[in-house]
Amino acid sequence: MSIVAGCDVGSLTAKAVIMKNGKIIGSHIIKSKPRPKDSADAALEGALSAAGVSKADIAYCIGTGYGREKIDFVNEVVSEITCHGKGARWMLPTAETVIDIGGQDCKTMKLDKDGNVDRFAANDKCASGTGRFLEVMAKVLHIDIDELGKLSAKAKNPITLASTCTVWAQADVIKYINSGVSIEDIGAGVNTAMAVRVAILVNAVKPEGDIFMTGGVAKNIGVLETLEKLIGKRIKRSRKADPQMAGAIGAALLSMEKIDGSGNNRLK
Amino acid sequence: MRPEIEEYHYDWLMGNTLKASAILPLGTKKETELAYRYVPYYKNVVKSFIDAGDPGVQTLVMLAKYYENILTAKARGKKIAATTFCNSPVILYAMDIVPVTFEILTAVGAMVWKRGMFDYMDFCCEVGMPETSCSSQRGALGAVLAGLCEQIDMIICDTPGVCDTNANAFAFASAYMDKPFFQLNYPSSIGDNRSQQYHIDDYKEMIKFAEQHSGNKLDYDRLAQVLAEVDKQDAMIADLEDMLMLKPTPVPPLFNLALYAGRFCFSGHPQYTTLLESMVASAKQNAEAGISGLKNREEKLRVFMCYIDHYTVDVNFYNYLEERGIVHVGSILTRNFRDNTPYAKEMPGSTYGVDTSTPEAMLDTIAQMNARLPMVRSIRGPYDKKGMWLEESLVCAKMYQADCLIYNGTPGCRNTWGMVKPFARDIEKHGYPCHIMYDDAFDDRVESWEATRERLDEFFKIRGLL
Amino acid sequence: MTVFHDAATRVECDSIARWKKDGKPVVGYTCSYTPAEIFYAVDILPVRLRGIETDGMEVGDSYFGPFICSFPKCILQLAGKGRFSFLDGAIITPGCDGMRRLDECWRKAGEDFEGIVPDYFYYFDVPHKSENHGMAWYIEEINQLIKSVEDHFNVNITNEKLQAAIREFNKGRRLLNEIERLRCEKDVVVSGTDVFAAAVAGTVMPRDEYTAELKKWVSALKKRKTSLSEGKHRVMLVGSISDEIDLFELIENTQKALIVGENLCFGIRYEGNEIAEDGDPIEALAGHYLGSSVCPRMYGKYKERLAMLKERIGQSRAEGVIMQNIRFCDLHGAENALFERDLEAMGIPCLRVEREYGPHIDIGRMKLRINAFLERIEGRKKANKGDGDET
Amino acid sequence: MKVAGCDIGSLTAKAVIMENGNIISQAVMRAKARPSESAIDVMQMALDKANLARDDIGYIVGTGYGREQIPFVDQVESEISCHAKGAWRIMPSVRMIIDIGGQDAKATRLDDSGNVARYIYNDKCASGTGRFLEIMGEALEVPLEKLGELAAKSMEKLSISNQCVIFAETEVVSLVNEGKETADILNALHHSLAKRVASLARSIDVRQDVVMTGGVAKNAGVFSALSEALGLPLKALDGVDPQIMGALGAALYAEEKVQERQKAL
Ligand SMILES: Nc1ncnc2c1ncn2[C@@H]1O[C@H](COP(=O)(O)OP(=O)(O)O)[C@@H](O)[C@H]1O
Ligand SMILES: Nc1ncnc2c1ncn2[C@@H]1O[C@H](COP(=O)(O)OP(=O)(O)O)[C@@H](O)[C@H]1O
Ligand code: SF4
Ligand code: SF4
Numbered sequence A: 001m002s003i004v005a006g007c008d009v010g011s012l013t014a015k016a017v018i019m020k021n022g023k024i025i026g027s028h029i030i031k032s033k034p035r036p037k038d039s040a041d042a043a044l045e046g047a048l049s050a051a052g053v054s055k056a057d058i059a060y061c062i063g064t065g066y067g068r069e070k071i072d073f074v075n076e077v078v079s080e081i082t083c084h085g086k087g088a089r090w091m092l093p094t095a096e097t098v099i100d101i102g103g104q105d106c107k108t109m110k111l112d113k114d115g116n117v118d119r120f121a122a123n124d125k126c127a128s129g130t131g132r133f134l135e136v137m138a139k140v141l142h143i144d145i146d147e148l149g150k151l152s153a154k155a156k157n158p159i160t161l162a163s164t165c166t167v168w169a170q171a172d173v174i175k176y177i178n179s180g181v182s183i184e185d186i187g188a189g190v191n192t193a194m195a196v197r198v199a200i201l202v203n204a205v206k207p208e209g210d211i212f213m214t215g216g217v218a219k220n221i222g223v224l225e226t227l228e229k230l231i232g233k234r235i236k237r238s239r240k241a242d243p244q245m246a247g248a249i250g251a252a253l254l255s256m257e258k259i260d261g262s263g264n265n266r267l268k
Numbered sequence B: 001m002r003p004e005i006e007e008y009h010y011d012w013l014m015g016n017t018l019k020a021s022a023i024l025p026l027g028t029k030k031e032t033e034l035a036y037r038y039v040p041y042y043k044n045v046v047k048s049f050i051d052a053g054d055p056g057v058q059t060l061v062m063l064a065k066y067y068e069n070i071l072t073a074k075a076r077g078k079k080i081a082a083t084t085f086c087n088s089p090v091i092l093y094a095m096d097i098v099p100v101t102f103e104i105l106t107a108v109g110a111m112v113w114k115r116g117m118f119d120y121m122d123f124c125c126e127v128g129m130p131e132t133s134c135s136s137q138r139g140a141l142g143a144v145l146a147g148l149c150e151q152i153d154m155i156i157c158d159t160p161g162v163c164d165t166n167a168n169a170f171a172f173a174s175a176y177m178d179k180p181f182f183q184l185n186y187p188s189s190i191g192d193n194r195s196q197q198y199h200i201d202d203y204k205e206m207i208k209f210a211e212q213h214s215g216n217k218l219d220y221d222r223l224a225q226v227l228a229e230v231d232k233q234d235a236m237i238a239d240l241e242d243m244l245m246l247k248p249t250p251v252p253p254l255f256n257l258a259l260y261a262g263r264f265c266f267s268g269h270p271q272y273t274t275l276l277e278s279m280v281a282s283a284k285q286n287a288e289a290g291i292s293g294l295k296n297r298e299e300k301l302r303v304f305m306c307y308i309d310h311y312t313v314d315v316n317f318y319n320y321l322e323e324r325g326i327v328h329v330g331s332i333l334t335r336n337f338r339d340n341t342p343y344a345k346e347m348p349g350s351t352y353g354v355d356t357s358t359p360e361a362m363l364d365t366i367a368q369m370n371a372r373l374p375m376v377r378s379i380r381g382p383y384d385k386k387g388m389w390l391e392e393s394l395v396c397a398k399m400y401q402a403d404c405l406i407y408n409g410t411p412g413c414r415n416t417w418g419m420v421k422p423f424a425r426d427i428e429k430h431g432y433p434c435h436i437m438y439d440d441a442f443d444d445r446v447e448s449w450e451a452t453r454e455r456l457d458e459f460f461k462i463r464g465l466l
Numbered sequence C: 001m002t003v004f005h006d007a008a009t010r011v012e013c014d015s016i017a018r019w020k021k022d023g024k025p026v027v028g029y030t031c032s033y034t035p036a037e038i039f040y041a042v043d044i045l046p047v048r049l050r051g052i053e054t055d056g057m058e059v060g061d062s063y064f065g066p067f068i069c070s071f072p073k074c075i076l077q078l079a080g081k082g083r084f085s086f087l088d089g090a091i092i093t094p095g096c097d098g099m100r101r102l103d104e105c106w107r108k109a110g111e112d113f114e115g116i117v118p119d120y121f122y123y124f125d126v127p128h129k130s131e132n133h134g135m136a137w138y139i140e141e142i143n144q145l146i147k148s149v150e151d152h153f154n155v156n157i158t159n160e161k162l163q164a165a166i167r168e169f170n171k172g173r174r175l176l177n178e179i180e181r182l183r184c185e186k187d188v189v190v191s192g193t194d195v196f197a198a199a200v201a202g203t204v205m206p207r208d209e210y211t212a213e214l215k216k217w218v219s220a221l222k223k224r225k226t227s228l229s230e231g232k233h234r235v236m237l238v239g240s241i242s243d244e245i246d247l248f249e250l251i252e253n254t255q256k257a258l259i260v261g262e263n264l265c266f267g268i269r270y271e272g273n274e275i276a277e278d279g280d281p282i283e284a285l286a287g288h289y290l291g292s293s294v295c296p297r298m299y300g301k302y303k304e305r306l307a308m309l310k311e312r313i314g315q316s317r318a319e320g321v322i323m324q325n326i327r328f329c330d331l332h333g334a335e336n337a338l339f340e341r342d343l344e345a346m347g348i349p350c351l352r353v354e355r356e357y358g359p360h361i362d363i364g365r366m367k368l369r370i371n372a373f374l375e376r377i378e379g380r381k382k383a384n385k386g387d388g389d390e391t
Numbered sequence D: 001m002k003v004a005g006c007d008i009g010s011l012t013a014k015a016v017i018m019e020n021g022n023i024i025s026q027a028v029m030r031a032k033a034r035p036s037e038s039a040i041d042v043m044q045m046a047l048d049k050a051n052l053a054r055d056d057i058g059y060i061v062g063t064g065y066g067r068e069q070i071p072f073v074d075q076v077e078s079e080i081s082c083h084a085k086g087a088w089r090i091m092p093s094v095r096m097i098i099d100i101g102g103q104d105a106k107a108t109r110l111d112d113s114g115n116v117a118r119y120i121y122n123d124k125c126a127s128g129t130g131r132f133l134e135i136m137g138e139a140l141e142v143p144l145e146k147l148g149e150l151a152a153k154s155m156e157k158l159s160i161s162n163q164c165v166i167f168a169e170t171e172v173v174s175l176v177n178e179g180k181e182t183a184d185i186l187n188a189l190h191h192s193l194a195k196r197v198a199s200l201a202r203s204i205d206v207r208q209d210v211v212m213t214g215g216v217a218k219n220a221g222v223f224s225a226l227s228e229a230l231g232l233p234l235k236a237l238d239g240v241d242p243q244i245m246g247a248l249g250a251a252l253y254a255e256e257k258v259q260e261r262q263k264a265l
């Protein structure tokens, strides 16, 4: 069976996945560089060396993400909405509703029985429903982005935040810091503001069946758990892979479908 | 929407909360203090009202009655009409239809609830209302669309020509729930024969619509009674307005809120008369003693809110004014354009009179009255045209001896945000410092109250006002 | 076609320049409720005001507040930069709140920037209802407008002149309708971008010149054989006001979609019905502009608009509908949500996006949504076929 | 007597020490998580430079976002007042001050006696801040100090229209993708920021002379773009770092207070 690849060049991170026989044999994630082409090359390079194969071994490669049009080694490009849907179904074979929050965008999609995206809604309103919002806030709080999620559980009296605008939320956060509110309470407020915004989008597509979350923000446990409360449903976890890789995985699966019709994604 | 929120019938929840708070002061002072402990979440707001004395308590009673009226409507075989605060409920009371005014429900929720109306506002966005639309409708509308309120039978709105986002919210509600819809429409001018006639023609059609969908015929005797009550109320409002002009003014800031809340809830209804009587009596007492209506009795500054007030949790805004010794000389919502009020005399064509001699005269009265409700009157046309926002604000500022003007609204207010910058510039040219608040009167997630307060303090300090 | 593209993509296009050179006046207007025939009847060129070609918002933002749709802001920006210096007059209507505040903002900007307010500046008060007294009000508004134009420009607007103008405009309307019929064919020979450019051009070009150009183009189109719709998804574009050719291009440049119809404020929707050529011309104009309007500003007419959209979707065989609204445009934002709910329930895929009006439409974000939407339509087609094979 | 001003901003902390109307020491540093920490550190820096101890300072005024958290100040004043006072002292012909800091932009108009006549902050959803340039600098991998310099090398005119910091970043990314030169993109960013700020100033009526204060004033690219957007020459405040204007104003408030006290004695 052939080796395939998927490459997802996002606004904040670039990811590449190499698959063989429906299994991941190598993957790599890096912070995006100014030129998407460079990001793609570096991510693929990393994944190739992790898998111990060379570029020539790749039978087919699909590119996705914001920078998809600029990747020169791919055979085809597909939008990340479709790819995240595919990837999510692979990671959680029962997934029907997928929430993907990346750096610039937040989307919710419903999958049909074949793992194709049936309906989706994307956040156009404002950057405050995106991973970038969390990053800006983490910076203001002088903490690491992986720390932010954990604050929710530690908060005693979370603040309510201007969830409508990153710029103004930032001003508010600074005010709270200045008035001596604990970092935990502020962090929890930040995560909640984000979750509220995402919940509106999720509820707009009327979630059904198993829900799964992809994209970097899926790793923020505070957002995830608050979101569960807001939509009143559990979001399923999967240990199969890093949810941030879902787009790249989806792209690789589509590559596989392309060459041998496998990668079948029927709802199990 | 959070699943636990969906468990509660909104009107019922709010109605009972208000009912409970309205009976709190019936006990002894000590009992009341004790009872506060059991209502940690709305203690502050209830306390603010109760501390305002009998008028405050009357306001609570009135709000409780308003909800009771809604909650018992179906059992009493009455129809419910959703409407907006720019539309006077007078005609609905005269026709025995129960009004549900979205903005009142939203404001009450925002004041009383710790989480404000956020969940309902967001629910509106979930079903597709733009989140940039006005929050004053979005709150209550969310609860209605989620089916957490008494079923509405028809929708009557009067903001086409005045405010898009408002009219649009009602049009959306009607399409979403498939309910009969009527819009009163206002041209951009006021006071000339042509627009006067338009108001009357339009109003008559509205009555036809209400008759058709409620099954009740307009009873002119009853209308005469209601208008007589309005007449009484107008006289008392004029008294309050007179006292507001005194320096120091004997009228506490919170009375402004009560004044217009009463008009929106119960104009032409004895319930509002009771509230007004209580307010007038209380203010008169202060006036006779020559003291300020502020709690600490020291008037430091007089502010005219050229638009609306701020309503989020615990009536923070009014308490802030009290704390800082600031007098509130009214907002666009407090003004009543009855022909005998002094400020109205400076603005010919802007007023209405009450004439109950014939059915036709009554219809004219009520149509003209409706055309002079807040917003409908002053922001329908270009702000600098005769009788519009600028003129009104300047006349009021002068008459009530305001030291400065403050604009507060909601980001959803397309209408005023479209012109507030040039407006503020013009106001400043007339020598009044003018502050534009960038928050949302009903949603403190847009700007936290702390931040809002800081900006206010900064304004007062930098402009040498406090 | 080039003349249409020129007219559609430049504020002061060649046709306007030529008209000005002849020393004839030009009047701008902002909303499709303004009866342009009134001006054309007396050799004044009516030009629909647009916000293209802005490259900043410093003037727009100085007067308008932050929560206002970028379309009127762009118009103010152009005005402030003197780009509308060719105007001899401007008509402001209370189309929507943002647009009606253009009245104050433009006049106030005129206090700071000399000479940017045309000598003739008129507020045309269009009502929000078309029945009875609403219609009567509008007719009176038209009469007053006519009187005021006569006084200012020293002209005489007679019924005969009005009827002649109506006849000229109708010619264009009929031709555009012919194009609409071509777009309903199985094989469509014309791109949405071109049709839209032609429609937009109609709002700025002198009408006789326009009719002549359109006539040539339509007969050329009728001879065309190559299908542009083959292998592409047929979509409709609806929602907030748009005169942006690049928005159409963005969609059609995916090479996967062809726009076969639109319901946009610039565009063919208003050209649809012709105006009665006999009888009282003022009543005829009023009946057309106010009576058969399809803008959500009229409130409470959602069902009619949905029915119209459904019909258009059916006729044009559209496979999906792209709904856009400019941020802070509540009217279309809310209506799009209702359309989406009802059309999806009928099995018609919909995409709802919010965006900014202006020079750089958010290309990356828009493209992603459009591509994903086309992939969705594609997936659905495949699935339908697949299921068919099994049985 | 020595007095001091301490300005704790969103991105930087600044301190100025004065004696007899002259600046004898000044310090600027990156803000820490806690404003109180920043305040203590930046004050110490300034004291160290002048070889002084805290007790040598007679009166300290605090300003900036974190002003309420500074543990050692005798009085606080808003940034608007402080920037106004600072600029007025240095150039009495000033009638308008445009202060662009990390968190927001403000325009302040003064009357003929140096009092604040009107002021305005950047609107919601606006990107006229130093943070905007920083984020963009990061995305383009250009250090802050080099932004203006590089922008000056621009050859092609581009435009960036998005108001939102976050979405403007996407726009920048797509310009990079199109192969546009970094200098041209930067230049466009500077102009976009300048235009936004110009509209702020214009909405409260521009009066000459106009000066620029705050950290972003150090960026020559913004300085010239703003002159262009306003259509009038911006004046430079000679001899002082515009970034310390707030702290300077605060110190001047302190000086006034001390003089008042001395008079009273
Ligand atoms: N370890 C982590 N814990 C919590 N959040 C994270 C973590 N890593 C990344 N994120 C979040 O994920 C976002 C990036 O998501 P990603 O899917 O990589 O975006 P894109 O595909 O647009 O580049 C960051 O903005 C950040 O908010
Ligand atoms: N040397 C420099 N060159 C260009 N810009 C600078 C320089 N130093 C600081 N800045 C700009 O100034 C901003 C900080 O301004 P400052 O007035 O210190 O902010 P605040 O008072 O809000 O902390 C930074 O975001 C940066 O854009
Ligand atoms: S606040 Fe503004 S937007 Fe809201 S109802 Fe009033 S006028 Fe309309
Ligand atoms: S969308 Fe409606 S209100 Fe707006 S310009 Fe068009 S017709 Fe007028």
Ligand code: SF4
Residues within 6 Å of the ligand: A125, A126, A127, A128, A164, A165, A166, A167, A168, D124, D125, D126, D163, D164, D165, D166, D167
């Ligand atoms: S500036 Fe603020 S409100 Fe505007 S889009 Fe960005 S984050 Fe949202």
